[in-house]
Amino acid sequence: MATQYGITGTTAKALSASVERAVTDGGLEPGAALPPVRRLAEDLGISPGTVATAYKELRRRGIVVTRGRGGTVVAPAPAVASRRPPRVPDGLRDLAGGHPDPAFLPDLLPPGRLAPGARSHRSSPRLPRLEEAVRQWLGAGGVPVEHVTFAHGALDLIGRLLSVELRPGDAVAMEDPGYHHLLDLVTALGLRTVAVAVDDEGMRPEALRTVLRAGVRAVVCSPRAQNPYGGRFSAARRDALVDVLREAPDVLVIENDHAGSIAAAPLHTLTAGGLTRWAHVATVTKYLGTDLRWAAAACDATTLARHDGRLLLTSGWVSHLLQETVLSLMTDDGTQGLVRRAREAYDERRRALTDELGRRGIAAHGMSGMNVWVPVRDESAVVNGLRTHGWWVAAGARFRIETAPGVRITTAGLPPADARRLAGDFAAVLGESQATYGG
Incomplete structure (x- = not known):
């Protein structure tokens, strides 16, 4: 029955809205199959054309995708919500967020003076x-x-x-x-x-x-x-x-x-x-x-x-x-000096991790910026394995379209001394994963 999908309505607009609500609320998860057009039409007592119109609107808005004989399914990243990362578990070192090190951010102070009154914002x-x-x-x-x-x-x-x-x-x-x-x-x-x-x-x-x-x-x-x-x-x-x-x-x-x-x-x-x-x-x-x-x-x-x-x-x-x-x-000269120090520190920290991983035979990518990408066979095994060692890294699924699995590690707040420990734990987790999965 259509009720098992949380889909109701007698118009295309109502149908598409009910599907969107189900996706937003989690009742329909990414990859979940929607009922075929004719079956849903029969269940709801409406015309197949009404259902087809609703599905077309949902496809246009990126909420569902059509996979040929695989039917219509909820999109891997439905447009009603961004692919938000999971909450960082208590007690773990967060290397998943992609955020800068707060130590290198200047204090945000509003300008000391901005004249009151109307200004011609639209013309200037x-x-x-x-x-x-x-x-x-x-x-x-x-x-x-x-x-x-x-x-x-x-x-x-x-x-x-x-x-x-x-x-x-x-x-x-x-x-x-x-x-x-x-x-x-x-x-x-x-x-x-x-x-x-x-x-x-x-x-x-x-x-x-x-x-x-x-x-x-x-x-x-x-x-x-x-x-x-x-x-x-x-x-x-x-x-x-x-x-x-x-x-x-x-x-x-x-x-x-x-x-x-x-x-x-x-x-x-x-x-x-x-x-x-x-x-x-x-x-x-x-x-x-x-x-x-x-x-x-x-x-x-x-x-x-x-x-x-x-x-x-x-x-x-x-x-x-x-x-x-x-x-x-x-x-501001002081702020620009802070930016230069941030650039140097982020470069050192990123290189430290890729070097330490390389010494352990682990391929990693990170030629610039604040993140390192490490290809892995099983993202969940690596994320959960590192969690047992106190690290929290980002599974690569939300960054990927067709490329092979990997994990992203944000190195902005990872000093070189800690990179050595992380690389060692990473190697240990890969060894455990290979033993588990017959690698």
Whole structure:
């Protein structure tokens, strides 16, 4: 009966709403099969066309997917909720969150003075001094900075760019493994995620060429500190990717440099390659403060106009109070010294873990940023095994599309001395896993 699925209603709208409620409440988990159209129609006493319309709407919104003869099932990451990590158990060392070390974040103080009264935010949405600081910041990395804009964080900016450029059902090329919130965002917009394999130098050119020829409408990638793999573009890889992208001039290329100032890797930006449609997104959340929901982008003129037009119709502008706070931190010598120390410490800590794992014969990836990706055969066995040793790491499932299993370890708060102990425990857990599973 349909009641076992928590599905009720006599209209397509009511049906789709009941399925969404069941997914949100956990009654229908990812991968759960929905009843066939005709069976559900018979159970509810409605027409098959009504059920088909409801299922079509659920597919459009990314809540369910159709698997041919496998029927309609709840999407692996339903668009009604992001793939939130499980709560960190008490008493464990948290290396799963992807967060910076608080010791390297400056105190967040509002600007000492901001004149009261009405200001023309819509006619002057960006503070000229911050706009100039952004041009210097991004331009120093080789990004063309004729057109810049601001938003409420990188995800807000990327989501707006995709929503004004694409339509539900369009395909977006995404890194695999990739940042889980970005993967969920694409699904929530009703877009299709198409996997592009990555390695230590970022997206693989031939994999990108394949999906471009298949008709993707946008590409989202990270030039450095790729999350979770830790890859970074070399100059040669950047050039190879630009050559591929020039074959598809109408595709929007979004470069997400989310941790640039602490990545400990030079920026080899795709945007310097003469692309037609592009945006370089940069944010400060990882090194100036997690509460600073602000991002900047340099982009081509068409992308700027479309983004700012949509921004004008929604939030209108980014708070001048927030802009003043960001500007004060970006131009403060003490804060910039703290950022430099963070970059050096994160680089040392990441390298310490990959080196220690390597000494034990464990392959690990982490050329830049704050995370290390370790391929494993059984994610659950490794996560639970490390838990018994007092460590909490992230299972790779929520970062993966098609790539093989792995775990992500955030090294931002892991001093080199602790990396040695973690690597030893990791080796012990792998040995136990191999013995259990006949490896």
